[in-house]
Amino acid sequence: MEKKFKIICLFLFIGILVSVVINLNTGFLKLNFSDFFSSGSAHSEIAQLRINRILVMLLAGISIPTSGFLLQEYFQNPLAGPSVLGITSAASLAVAFYIFFSQDFLLPEFLQNSFLSFSAIVGSLVLMFILIGFSGRFQDKSFLIIFGFLISALAGAVVSILQFYADNQSLKNYILWSFGANNMVSSNQIIILSLLIFAGLILSFKSIKPLIGNSLGSSYAQSFGVNLNALKYLIIIASSLLSASVTAFLGPVLFIGIVVPHFCRMIYNPAKLWQQWILNMILGILIMETFSVISEISQLPLNVITSLFGIPVILTMIMKKR
């Protein structure tokens, strides 16, 4: 079994390397080797953009599947994903508010983008604290799913109202954000993004063992010494941080958060959560890098690509399994 895991990882790593190289070479211009290494060369700025693109996809590939994986294992429900807690909706709502009400302010362009991400993060974090506040009063974890569902519905309604009254430019900006932007993330933003994700990953690391202990249900978990309350908060905070930060910078590209964990369970023993987590991250990177290439070639938004390509693949996998 161990050997099989190593082989799978090796293959995925090779895949990642290939996709990264292809990704670096995809775009409007042909770049030379030197463009990536010397800052003085003609296209070094474009090279920097592409490197950023790859880094962002790497971060997204690590964080979104992790977030989905944690939630699926916690709720023991393969349909759970980063969107179930309402994080995406809260982020969308905050972004919508920001876009539709900021049209009268004149902000320099570089700030505009940052404020947009900032509002998305604030929106998600506010929701996260509301969730934590409420979840303490409810012992049943299915409450969290209901709560997330209600928040999503509410946020959707408010966003619709805002769209209804918005002017054309704001509407277009919002829709563009909701498509998932791929190559507009600056180096500074990447640093912020990676800090947030790093924090999320540390919390994820702490929650894997209690999650294993939780697999037989709460009575057994308690008898193994799992602190169920602590686990609940760990999961909420970790998955919120991971999904909110990516949503903020890339738009709602969370679909792979449901698909990747499912995929990983098909290729390796689903009971080994540590291995599953590692698989989720490397498979996530591979998929995000690949989708980024496809999105770049086809000029279609990332969000569309993930669904367009992801769903048929997962469907055929499920059919074959049955």
Next chain:
Amino acid sequence: MFLELKNTTIGYQSSLISEVYTSLELGEICLMIGNNGVGKTTLIKSILHQIPVLSGEIILNGKNIRKLSVKEIAEQIAIVFSKSQIPQNYTTTDLISLGKYIHYPYYFELLEQDKNEVDSIIEELGLRQYKDVQLSQLSDGNLQKAFIGRAIAQNSPFIILDEPTTHLDEENKITILQLLRKLAKEQNKFILFSSHDWRLAKEFSDKIWYIKNEKLHSGITEDVLLQHSELVQPKLFHLDGDFLPPNISAPKFQTEMLYSFLQKNYKKNLSDLNFEFIDGFWMISASGFQQKADNFKEIASILENLR
């Protein structure tokens, strides 16, 4: 004394079982009986310190459980609950390996020696061919064995099982009960299990905890049975002089098997028949007078098939 209950009252808001004084030793197997809702599971959860005791104390291996951390309790007690969620993707090996969970800081990968131990437990339980089978595809009996295997793998001296034989057929019940007895005797474990199928289970236990009217009566199996006449099958008759009982040799613990077999195959009321196992033979007799020889013949022919 390994487990001691001193003036313990347990329950949720109101007390379910009050003022319990009892104790148990390693190597003993103790059966807990009582009707539904008398507080068997509550008592188990109290011993695990998942529910606080209302008053008095529970002493585990010389220490009050209130002073023990959850992990320290887990090192002493392994548990098999009557119901739990069954993780769909787990194989038998995954489940039994989970017994090692508390001994690892991260539970990333089992050490070689632990893997071997898990393997030998699987072997011992006769689950080898189901080693890599998913739990959802196991029969109820094998699933129960796998959960017991997990508790064994935990290596705690004390194993508690809540209703381990529910939903099992007679044969599997006996296998599980034999297994529990073997564990207690050969590995010097202390086993506490509850069952409402006490007629069969009592044959395997050293002691009984009998919960009735908010009190726990404890003692050596035979004593408790003597003190509480409702626990013994009512003696409705004595040996009838005219009757020649059919001879069937069966081990003592199969009383219940025989009884349920007759219940299924013999449509008439069994309550006024008596079964006794004397010198390797079943003696069956009726409360006398009206029940006549043809009834007995019918039973005899049913029992012939058992042979």
